[in-house]
Amino acid sequence: MLNKKGTVLTLTSILAIGLMTSCDNAKEAPDTGGHGGNHNQEAVNPEENGHSGHGGGHETASNNYQAEFTWNEPAIAGTETELTIQITDKNGGPVQEFDVNHEKLLHLIIVNRDLSFFNHIHPDYKENGEFTVNTAFPAGGEYKLIADFVPKGAGGSTLSEWVQVEGEEGEPSAIEPDSSLIKQVNGKEIELSLSNALSNEEVVLTYHIQDAQTKQGISNLEPYLGAVGHVVILSADAEKYIHVHPLDESSTGPKAEFAATFPHSGIYKIWGQFQHQGEVVTVPFVVEIK
Ligand SMILES: [Cu+2]
Missing domain, CATH: 2.60.40.1930 (Macroglobulin (MG2) domain)
Structure with a gap:
């Protein structure tokens, strides 16, 4: 020891x-x-x-x-x-x-x-x-x-x-909940919705992915490491790393659902990763859990 x-x-x-x-x-x-x-x-x-x-x-x-x-x-x-x-x-x-x-x-x-x-x-x-x-x-x-x-x-x-x-440090930014859970990344408009925002309960995270220009849902997402997408969640202090389960691994969009349980109330950052036409897109959202 x-x-x-x-x-x-x-x-x-x-x-x-x-x-x-x-x-x-x-x-x-x-x-x-x-x-x-x-x-x-x-x-x-x-x-x-x-x-x-x-x-x-x-x-x-x-x-x-x-x-x-x-x-x-x-x-x-x-x-x-x-x-x-x-x-x-x-x-x-x-x-x-x-x-x-x-x-x-x-x-x-x-x-x-x-x-x-x-x-x-x-x-x-x-x-x-x-x-x-x-x-x-x-x-x-x-x-x-x-x-x-x-x-x-x-x-x-x-x-x-x-x-x-070591090296010059950037200005730290506050980790604040996003006022809107819709973001545009790499030409895609991705929306996240949570079934509820309570700790210690299963929360279903539903992503909807559409083309940012045409607003058409993207239904030909490619498997990314064997699933429709991957999600990583960390508490704001990075102490809690939460594994996430895809509900339907074989989905190809535009909807992708995952389930997670947040261990305590507070602010969390959620990174969703999806693959489309050979490109991996990562979209981050910050949410507050009660
Ligand atoms: Cu990995």
Whole structure:
């Protein structure tokens, strides 16, 4: 135990020093190239990993796995850096096999402190529980890395860590509920409606996707990682990562429905991702749950 903590602390220090990064994925980076993807599995609350100084992370008590996030070299603003994610079991040994979940072995979500930046990518599996991916950040500041995976034969696991990225920080923006849940992204007009806005109850999220110009519903959405779309939800403080279940995975639009349960009242940001004509569109909404 002590040993483990020591390891985590050391790692954290390395991250703090080594992370000197910055960035360059566009803010709100919708379709950051090819990846995207996701998870719509169990409604599990996130387990914060060893964590680093910020965010008052909780110890990972119930989780049998650990994820260590490390960088090959300090990242520089606007430059890609290789991130390595090492997944180990409770004995510290590398997890060797993973179940494919929504077409991927591991989904990585990256957000910044004010949730204005969102990236959803799929690191490559090397071996011995090690995944790597090249990624970059738009600015300095705190970022949360959230790894979502399924060790073979085990339940889904979500492990996260706040990391400090060096570089000039952007102006933080307040996370405020959208007054209208209709947005235009990449030529599409996307509307979100919630069946209710209560915590601890199943909420059905219904997206309606239409062409922004013609206002015609789009009924030929393509499967995105095996489903009509993928939705990621985080509480405003990024402490709660909510898995979302598509109600009808085979739908092709213009309607796409998902179900989620918000663990407590407060503000949440919801990113919906859909694929049409080979392009992945990411649309964010901020809602308040009572
Ligand atoms: Cu994914």
